[in-house]
Amino acid sequence: MRVVIQRVSRARVTVEGRETGSIGSGLLAYVGVEKGDREDEVDYVAEKILGLRVFANESGRMDLSVRDVGGEILSVSQFTLAARIRKGRRPDFGNAAEPDRAESLYRHFNQRLAASGIPVATGSFGAFMEVESVNDGPVTFVIDRTPRREES
Numbered sequence: 039m040r041v042v043i044q045r046v047s048r049a050r051v052t053v054e055g056r057e058t059g060s061i062g063s064g065l066l067a068y069v070g071v072e073k074g075d076r077e078d079e080v081d082y083v084a085e086k087i088l089g090l091r092v093f094a095n096e097s098g099r100m101d102l103s104v105r106d107v108g109g110e111i112l113s114v115s116q117f118t119l120a121a122r123i124r125k126g127r128r129p130d131f132g133n134a135a136e137p138d139r140a141e142s143l144y145r146h147f148n149q150r151l152a153a154s155g156i157p158v159a160t161g162s163f164g165a166f167m168e169v170e171s172v173n174d175g176p177v178t179f180v181i182d183r184t185p186r187r188e189e190s
Contacts, residue, residue: 039069039070039071039072039075039079039080039083039143039181039182039183040070040072040119040120040180040181040182040183041067041068041069041070041083041087041119041180041181042067042068042116042119042178042179042180042181043065043066043067043068043087043090043092043178043179043180043181044065044066044171044173044176044177044178044179045064045065045092045093045173045174045175045176045177045178046061046063046064046065046066046112046171046172046173046174047062047063047172047174048060048061048062048063048171048172049061049064049066049112049169049170049171049172050112050169050170050171051112051114051159051160051161051162051167051168051169051170052167052168052170053161053162053165053166053167053168054165054166058159058160058161058162058167059112059113059159059160059161060112060159061109061110061111061112061157061159062109062110063107063109063110063174064104064109064110064111064112064156065087065092065104065109065110065111065112066111066112066114066169066171067087067111067112067113067114068114068116068119069113069114069115069116069119069144069147070115070116070117070118070119070120070134071115071117071120071134071135071139071140071143071144072120072133072134072135073120073133073134073135073136074135075135075139075143075183077143077146079183080143080146080147080150081150082183083147083181083183084147084150084151085150086181087104087111087151087181088103088104088105088151088154088156089103089105090103090104090179091103091106092104092177092179093106093107093109100177104156105154105155105156109156110156110157110158110159111151111156111157111158111159112158112159112160112161112171113144113147113148113151113158113159113160113161114160114161114167114169115140115141115144115161115163115164117131117134117135117140118131120133120134120135121133121134137164140163141163141164144163145163148160
């Protein structure tokens with residue numbers, strides 16, 4: 039699983055001209071589910087995001103989480119995060135999870151975030167989306183949770 043998060047002052051996502059989700063101050067999360075990802079890894083990443091201290095305290099230091107500041111989260115599925123581009127010029131999407139599995143884990147991720155009490159808006163899984171955001175900082179992080187493979 040790979041998630042790119044951006045601290046934003048606002049963000050929104052539209053599908054075919056219709057807004058499917060929007061937030062004010064908070065985090066924009068682009069979520070890529072890879073083959074071999076499991077629910078426990080999704081839970082780990084969700085908890086990491088909820089506790090990540092990327093908002094400024096009264097001294098201007100990054101010391102507060104999205105929970106602490108009463109922020110929101112906009113979660114957007116993005117299978118292209120699973121791409122490999124080491125060889126050639128065409129991205130290889132072979133590491134992306136199958137759509138049914140990816141959608142199930144993406145929904146689980148969003149439910150895990152929402153269970154914390156933080157407002158969570160979403161895009162539309164599998165749709166062509168337009169995402170608009172105002173990156174606050176800019177502040178951007180990549181959370182990469184490589185699937186653990188069973189030893190042979």
